[in-house]
Amino acid sequence: MRRAIKSLLLVAAIAVVWAPVQARADGYLSPWAGVNFGGNSNVHNGRAAMGLNAGFMGGGILGAEVAFGYSPSFFGTQNDFGHNTLIDLMGNLVIGIPIGGTSGAGLRPYVSGGAGLIRTQIDGNSLLGNVSSSNNDLGWDVGAGVTGYISTHFGLRADVRYYKDTNANNLNYDRLTAGIVFR
Numbered sequence: 452m453r454r455a456i457k458s459l460l461l462v463a464a465i466a467v468v469w470a471p472v473q474a475r476a477d478g479y480l481s482p483w484a485g486v487n488f489g490g491n492s493n494v495h496n497g498r499a500a501m502g503l504n505a506g507f508m509g510g511g512i513l514g515a516e517v518a519f520g521y522s523p524s525f526f527g528t529q530n531d532f533g534h535n536t537l538i539d540l541m542g543n544l545v546i547g548i549p550i551g552g553t554s555g556a557g558l559r560p561y562v563s564g565g566a567g568l569i570r571t572q573i574d575g576n577s578l579l580g581n582v583s584s585s586n587n588d589l590g591w592d593v594g595a596g597v598t599g600y601i602s603t604h605f606g607l608r609a610d611v612r613y614y615k616d617t618n619a620n621n622l623n624y625d626r627l628t629a630g631i632v633f634r
Contacts (some may be wrong), residue, residue: 477508477553479598481608483630487522487537490624498525500626504608506545511553514545516563518592520626526573534575539614541567541592554603561610564593569616588616598632606632 481504486497499522506516518541525537543565551557569590574583596610608630615623 477634479632479634480505481630481632483608483628485626485628487525487624487626491621498522508545508547511549512547514547516543516545518543535573538570539567539590541565543592556602557600559598561598562595566591569614569622571622586618586620588618588620590614590616604634608632
């Protein structure tokens, strides 16, 4: 009898551990457009940027995201600086408070920060002469924003972030973005 009870308890414990549970991750994809400003150089003030953030919020308030940004003509016009771009790819931790729940309409203010790659590239003829330079630097970012969900699967997002590389270039800049969110 004892052996039967122990076997039954073992089977019950395995069933509880292996039983399917409802997923609690709140995944999202957010294409955005923005503008770079501030930082240690005024040449990129008002320069356009675009990108994509993809992430998830697990358990409601803690999450992670991958943020990709592309800024063509980051340092100025092609006539002044040649063909120039800035690309950033960051892995961020996100803390957000879901006001109104994690489904349906609602609001989620958040803060985020992380580290990753900041790549600058300048190629071509410019006022500075024939220039060719590219740098891949470790960088970090920190920011805050808000996501407003219109429905369970669609919303709008806006944030502001500060970026800084860790190299001797001492590149830093701010970015204001707005985009749509699919979850």
